[in-house]
Amino acid sequence: ISGYLQKPLKNKDNNLLLIMVIGWVQLTRAPTRHYYFVNETVGMMTVVGKSWFKGVANAVFRKLLVLPLYAHKMYIDNPVIGFSHPKWLLDQLRQDWPDCWEKIALANNLKPMVWATLLRDIDVDKTMSEHPYIKGAVQLPSIREWPEMLKDKMYIQDIAAQHLKLLLPNIKPQRVLDACSAPGGKAIIMHQKYPNAQMVCTDQSQTRLNTLSENFNRLGLKGVRVLEYDWLNSKDSKESYDLILLDAPCSGGGVIKRHPEKKRHEIDFKRLEKQQLELFSKLWAQLKSGG
Numbered sequence: 369i370s371g372y373l374q375k376p377l378k379n380k381d382n383n384l385l386l387i388m389v390i391g392w393v394q395l396t397r398a399p400t401r402h403y404y405f406v407n408e409t410v411g412m413m414t415v416v417g418k419s420w421f422k423g424v425a426n427a428v429f430r431k432l433l434v435l436p437l438y439a440h441k442m443y444i445d446n447p448v449i450g451f452s453h454p455k456w457l458l459d460q461l462r463q464d465w466p467d468c469w470e471k472i473a474l475a476n477n478l479k480p481m482v483w484a485t486l487l488r489d490i491d492v493d494k495t496m497s498e499h500p501y502i503k504g505a506v507q508l509p510s511i512r513e514w515p516e517m518l519k520d521k522m523y524i525q526d527i528a529a530q531h532l533k534l535l536l537p538n539i540k541p542q543r544v545l546d547a548c549s550a551p552g553g554k555a556i557i558m559h560q561k562y563p564n565a566q567m568v569c570t571d572q573s574q575t576r577l578n579t580l581s582e583n584f585n586r587l588g589l590k591g592v593r594v595l596e597y598d599w600l601n602s603k604d605s606k607e608s609y610d611l612i613l614l615d616a617p618c619s620g621g622g623v624i625k626r627h628p629e630k631k632r633h634e635i636d637f638k639r640l641e642k643q644q645l646e647l648f649s650k651l652w653a654q655l656k657s658g659g
Contacts, residue, residue, distance in 0.1 A: 372428045384421050387412045392432060402433055452477055453631055457621075460637075480625035482508040484522040485530055485553075487560065487587055504560075505530045520586055525553045528622060532557050532613075541565045541610035541659075547599060547651055548615050550576030552583045558613060559589050568609070570597040599650050600643070608656045616644040 369388050370376065377385055391409030395402050406429045413422045448455050451473040461469035486504040499505035505527060532554055544562055546555040549569035559567060571577050574596045581594055597605075619635045620627065 369428060369432070372431050373424070381418065381421070383416060384413065384418060384425070387416070388425060388428065391429070395429075395433075406433070447473075456634060457631055476624045476628075476631070478625060481527070482511050483525060483527045483530065484508055485525045485533075485557065486522050487556070487589075488521045499527065499530075502527070502530050502533055504533070520588060523553060523556055523583065523587065525556075526623065526626075529553055530557070533561070536561045537611070539611070543607075543609045543611075544568070545570070545609040545612045545651075545654065546615075547612060547647070548617065549594075550580045552580035554613060554615055555580070555592070556583070556587065556589065558611075559592065562611075565610075566593070567591065568593045568595065568607075570595045570599070572596065572598040600646055604650075605654060608654055608659075610656055610659045612651050612655050612659070614647060614651055616647050618644070 369385065369392060388409060391405050391412075395405040398405070406426070409429065410422050410425050413419055413425055447453075447458055451458060451470070453461075453473050453476070458469070458473060461472055465472055483499075484506055486506060495509050497507040499507070506522070507527075511524065536558065541562055542565060544558055544565045544567045546558060546567070546569045548571060549555045550571040550573060552569065555567070555569050569577075569580060569592055571580070577594055577596055584592055584594075618640060619637065620630050621635075624630050
């Protein structure tokens with residue numbers, strides 16, 4: 369507001385600036401009633417005994433008036449700007465979640481929570497919050513406040529991924545496969561669940577597998593076989609497994625909070641669907657009878 373004044377107000381007249389701030393806040397919250405709020409704000413100058421400022425206040429608000437009206441129109445007529453999502457993504461959300469697509473889009477713009485999975489029993493301090501029903505899941509205040517002493521005892525992992533702990537069956541498998549494993553978060557959960565199983569982790573990217581190996585070494589997890597393997601473009605494997613986890617390549621829409629740049633990447637859903645089905649069919653042949 370001060371930027372629209374030709375010269376700064378004197379200290380004794382700062383109450384005029386406060387009145388205009390109050391009027392401006394009311395106007396932005398209900399822009400369709402702008403005439404009412406402008407009239408009331410200008411009228412307050414007389415109430416405080418400084419009617420000489422009414423003309424100035426009116427001129428300032430005429431300049432300010434276009435801002436909330438313009439923004440309001442943009443939010444209503446152009447949800448791409450209002451929700452900060454590309455049109456193709458909003459269209460997809462509307463199609464898949466017609467009753468709550470707005471909430472999903474708004475939630476994507478919020479600061480992500482930082483979750484970790486604990487590999488060992490430790491005393492959770494007051495800076496961490498335990499998940500109500502997922503054992504070993506704790507929320508950290510921020511990634512920067514990751515306690516140094518716990519770096520070999522926990523792994524940063526979204527809470528959605530940690531729901532795998534609830535889905536793994538209570539069996540005693542001899543051989544376990546994590547087919548698209550890197551960087552290893554779900555493999556860590558499987559290793560905790562089946563510590564005596566022969567575990568194989570595969571991925572088509574050696575760079576990502578290096579990250580997986582680094583994570584396993586940091587956490588002191590042993591007995592895991594790590595292989596660079598492209599299930600779609602390699603010869604059929606003759607190995608079989610009692611349990612296979614396939615976290616197939618996907619759109620990445622669930623991690624937009626942490627990676628907002630994904631909102632700007634066009635997704636070929638048909639290609640992804642085809643790839644996922646091919647991977648599923650390929651890995652089904654590797655599953656033992658009754659697995």
